[in-house]
Amino acid sequence: MKNSNKLKQTTDRIILFFIYLSAFATALILVSIIGYITYRGLYRESRINKEILESRNIEYEFDNEKYIFLVNKTLKRNSLNITELDQILEKGIKNWSSVSETRAKIKIISLFRKEKEINRTYDIRNISTAEEMIKIFKSEPGTIGIIPLSARGKINLKNLKILYLDKNCVAAGYKVTEIINNSRLAVLSEKDLVKITNGEVSNWKEVKGHDIPLEMLSTADQVAKSSGGFAVVDYRKAVESGVSIIPVSYVRKGANFTPGFLFDKPAKAGKAGGISTIIINTLFMIVLTLLFSVPVGVGAAVYLTEYAAAGKVLKIIRLGIETLAGIPSIIFGLFGFIFFVDILNMGIGLLSGSLTVAMMIIPVIIRTSEEALRSVPLSYREGSLALGAGLWYTIRKIVLPAAKPGILSGVILSIGRALGETAALVFTMGFDYRLANGIKSSARVLSVHLYQLVREGISFERAFATAFVLMCFIFIINTATIALVSGKTKYGEKQ
Amino acid sequence: MRDDIIKVEKLDLFYSEFQALHNINLTIPENKITAFIGPSGCGKSTFLKTLNRMNDLVEGCSITGGVLYRGNDIYREEDVFTLRKNIGMVFQKPNPFPMSIFDNIAYGPRVHGIASKNVLHEIVEKCLRDVALWEEVKDRLHKPALSLSGGQQQRLCIGRVLAVESEVILFDEPTSALDPVSTSKIEDLLDKLKKKYTIIIVTHNMQQAARISDRTAFFLHGRIEEYDDTEKIFLNPENKTTEEYISGRFG
Numbered sequence: 001m002k003n004s005n006k007l008k009q010t011t012d013r014i015i016l017f018f019i020y021l022s023a024f025a026t027a028l029i030l031v032s033i034i035g036y037i038t039y040r041g042l043y044r045e046s047r048i049n050k051e052i053l054e055s056r057n058i059e060y061e062f063d064n065e066k067y068i069f070l071v072n073k074t075l076k077r078n079s080l081n082i083t084e085l086d087q088i089l090e091k092g093i094k095n096w097s098s099v100s101e102t103r104a105k106i107k108i109i110s111l112f113r114k115e116k117e118i119n120r121t122y123d124i125r126n127i128s129t130a131e132e133m134i135k136i137f138k139s140e141p142g143t144i145g146i147i148p149l150s151a152r153g154k155i156n157l158k159n160l161k162i163l164y165l166d167k168n169c170v171a172a173g174y175k176v177t178e179i180i181n182n183s184r185l186a187v188l189s190e191k192d193l194v195k196i197t198n199g200e201v202s203n204w205k206e207v208k209g210h211d212i213p214l215e216m217l218s219t220a221d222q223v224a225k226s227s228g229g230f231a232v233v234d235y236r237k238a239v240e241s242g243v244s245i246i247p248v249s250y251v252r253k254g255a256n257f258t259p260g261f262l263f264d265k266p267a268k269a270g271k272a273g274g275i276s277t278i279i280i281n282t283l284f285m286i287v288l289t290l291l292f293s294v295p296v297g298v299g300a301a302v303y304l305t306e307y308a309a310a311g312k313v314l315k316i317i318r319l320g321i322e323t324l325a326g327i328p329s330i331i332f333g334l335f336g337f338i339f340f341v342d343i344l345n346m347g348i349g350l351l352s353g354s355l356t357v358a359m360m361i362i363p364v365i366i367r368t369s370e371e372a373l374r375s376v377p378l379s380y381r382e383g384s385l386a387l388g389a390g391l392w393y394t395i396r397k398i399v400l401p402a403a404k405p406g407i408l409s410g411v412i413l414s415i416g417r418a419l420g421e422t423a424a425l426v427f428t429m430g431f432d433y434r435l436a437n438g439i440k441s442s443a444r445v446l447s448v449h450l451y452q453l454v455r456e457g458i459s460f461e462r463a464f465a466t467a468f469v470l471m472c473f474i475f476i477i478n479t480a481t482i483a484l485v486s487g488k489t490k491y492g493e494k495q
Numbered sequence: 496m497r498d499d500i501i502k503v504e505k506l507d508l509f510y511s512e513f514q515a516l517h518n519i520n521l522t523i524p525e526n527k528i529t530a531f532i533g534p535s536g537c538g539k540s541t542f543l544k545t546l547n548r549m550n551d552l553v554e555g556c557s558i559t560g561g562v563l564y565r566g567n568d569i570y571r572e573e574d575v576f577t578l579r580k581n582i583g584m585v586f587q588k589p590n591p592f593p594m595s596i597f598d599n600i601a602y603g604p605r606v607h608g609i610a611s612k613n614v615l616h617e618i619v620e621k622c623l624r625d626v627a628l629w630e631e632v633k634d635r636l637h638k639p640a641l642s643l644s645g646g647q648q649q650r651l652c653i654g655r656v657l658a659v660e661s662e663v664i665l666f667d668e669p670t671s672a673l674d675p676v677s678t679s680k681i682e683d684l685l686d687k688l689k690k691k692y693t694i695i696i697v698t699h700n701m702q703q704a705a706r707i708s709d710r711t712a713f714f715l716h717g718r719i720e721e722y723d724d725t726e727k728i729f730l731n732p733e734n735k736t737t738e739e740y741i742s743g744r745f746g
Contacts, residue, residue, distance in 0.1 A: 309554070379590035383652070386549060387603040387659055388580035397602070402593050 034471065041468025044256035044461050049187050049247040052081040052235050055168045059149050060085070068152060069163040070145040072137055076101045079164035082235050088144070089122045096142050101264075101272040104142030109133060111147045111155075130155050167236075171220050171243040173229035175212050176204055185209035188248045196230060204228060257465045266433045270449060270458050275466060277435040281350075281443035282419065284436055285429065288354035289361065289418050294411055296358075297365030301407075304366070305373040306395055325363035332360045333424035341428055349440040353429025357421050361414035368410025372403040405484050412481045416474050422447040446470045500525040500663060500693050501546065506560035508538075508545060508717075510553070515541050516717045519560070523663075523710075528685060528694045530704035530725065533714030534740065539697045542714070543665050546695065547582040548575050564663075580607060582663040583656035588672050589648035591640035591655075596623075596632050599640045599651055603659035622654040626684060646677025650684065657688075664688070666696040670703065682707050701741060705729050713737045 059066040077100035087093045088106055096102045108124045111133050127133045137143050170188060177184055192207040204212045212228035220241040223229040238245055264274030308314045336356030346352045376399050384394040430442030431452060446466060453463040501523040508516035516538050523529050531539040544550040545562060561568045569578050591599050600619040609615060623629040628650045640651055649669060656664050670678040685694055685707055698704050704711055705725060712722040721734040732738045
């Protein structure tokens with residue numbers, strides 16, 4: 001007898017342990033997911049591989065004379081690499097938007113130059129005074145001003161900055177980048193580069209390369225002839241000599257999420273700019289969806305709870321609603337594509353997308369509204385009817401107001417569902433990230449943007465920032481729901 | 496009799512297959528309190544509901560026979576709304592609406608088309624005075640009705656019925672959810688109200704029936720066993736089962 005009691009106690013303890021374990025594990029998993037997304041959304045620590053080093057030179061040499069480049073301080077770029085600069089000078093790149101997040105036409109002017117070669121070669125406008133140059137900078141924000149290094153002190157740099165020029169690269173002997181045993185030195189870390197230039201490395205294997213002695217050289221031609229040579233050389237010369245170039249990986253740290261991300265328009269497929277238009281498109285979609293789904297959903301719930309007589313038809317309707325609520329959203333997407341986009345010929349756009357999402361959340365709204373309506377005491381209805389009120393009057397004045405918090409919380413929860421919807425929208429609302437300019441215009445919403453950023457490998461940083469914004473929206477919505485449900489209604493009891 | 500406001504003739508009531516009331520015949524005198532007593536499930540509440548057609552809301556409920564209100568058969572009349580206005584009802588559990596005290600009283604008049612604020616205000620004040628609630632709530636008319644105590648809520652519900660100018664008020668065990676003090680207040684109120692209204696009350700509490708009613712009907716198994724002046728029922732019942740019930744031998 002005693003033994004069996006002991007056994008019971010032990011079993012209870014073991015079961016209790018597992019219950020605790022699962023509860024804590026779930027909490028831990030959720031907290032770490034949310035924490036990770038928040039961390040990655042707010043903070044960026046990414047690696048980028050660059051063939052041209054960030055050497056931060058300021059001079060550009062042309063025909064044995066040194067020049068510096070001035071640009072407006074507002075330009076979102078502090079440096080250019082040598083290939084970008086060549087393209088700009090040769091007018092292959094005409095707008096800053098190709099190489100930065102700023103949208104401005106590039107105009108090149110130069111000062112204190114008279115019929116010198118750089119102007120003739122690249123067709124650059126000559127300016128004679130510093131005042132005139134400042135004026136042009138004001139009227140044309142995308143201006144690049146080229147001045148000789150020697151004239152640096154003569155220009156007031158108040159609203160201007162000196163553009164850094166990156167032009168060097170790491171050249172290595174032919175054996176260093178060979179593939180041996182399926183591996184090769186594909187990239188050097190910034191740390192390793194510093195180690196090498198400080199003379200602390202004598203063999204390539206110390207920097208994750210093959211077992212080849214490292215030879216410090218000074219020109220590209222020397223390196224090209226060596227097997228394990230190393231030199232930091234001018235990129236153009238390295239390309240000319242055909243030496244192997246090893247990219248260097250730089251770690252970028254800093255804020256990933258800036259106010260600009262919320263308020264700027266997206267650009268370059270989402271690589272640049274922010275998500276302002278996408279947020280507004282999302283709001284459009286939510287408003288349209290609610291416009292379609294709330295009247296239908298609440299109306300159906302009123303019919304089912306207040307009017308419909310129990311019977312076979314009601315059972316079938318209920319079954320239909322339950323089934324609809326469980327159908328995967330991609331199927332709604334397919335249906336929306338065939339029915340709204342194709343058969344009704346609405347095209348891929350806000351209207352088709354919102355209708356599709358509305359179809360998806362109507363069952364949710366019906367179920368929550370039904371619940372809310374059923375929780376309104378029968379005595380309210382009796383009291384009203386006994387005073388000679390009609391059923392519709394009773395529903396309008398007594399039942400719906402009493403059920404309002406419950407209905408609202410259902411609606412808000414379904415907004416959350418609509419916000420996170422992706423699959424149903426890909427076919428029906430499209431990917432256009434510009435501001436929707438009509439009910440039939442294609443519009444990208446936050447979740448679809450996130451999907452695109454990751455699927456096409458556009459930018460993980462931006463994907464995380466978008467995920468963070470989406471998560472904040474859901475958080476706000478959930479908080480509002482809790483406030484609504486737990487808060488007192490105006491004249492009612494606590495719900 | 497000229498004083499009879501309601502006359503019930505050969506009333507049978509069925510819930511689907513089950514017959515809940517058998518051959519009910521009785522008349523209700525005007526400006527009197529009529530009490531229905533009987534054990535649980537005897538059909539007294541069901542019968543009360545047939546008087547203002549609240550049983551319409553029960554699925555599968557059907558009746559035969561007639562209920563005459565001022566000579567008209569209420570089950571032949573189309574206008575159930577006017578009927579329920581004339582024959583109001585107060586329920587077992589206080590059921591004020593989740594609105595302000597003012598809106599609760601004004602609800603009925605609004606249903607019947609009164610929109611003027613001044614008129615509504617007069618009605619609210621008069622009704623609250625009639626149910627002796629005015630002094631207690633006059634400073635918080637716009638507070639939620641659900642913040643009142645149970646007894647106050649029940650008086651509010653009575654006031655709500657008075658506001659639609661009913662002639663008959665049906666009470667379905669109005670004090671069974673209340674404490675003794677609130678109960679006695681309601682009983683005093685009923686006594687006052689009978690000057691202007693005809694009152695029909697279903698009660699489990701036989702002392703209550705004896706205290707306040709003028710006529711008493713004893714229901715058993717869906718039939719009226721005895722219906723007479725209250726004094727006679729309680730002091731000198733004709734029927735043996737009535738005597739046994741009243742003296743507490745069953746029920």
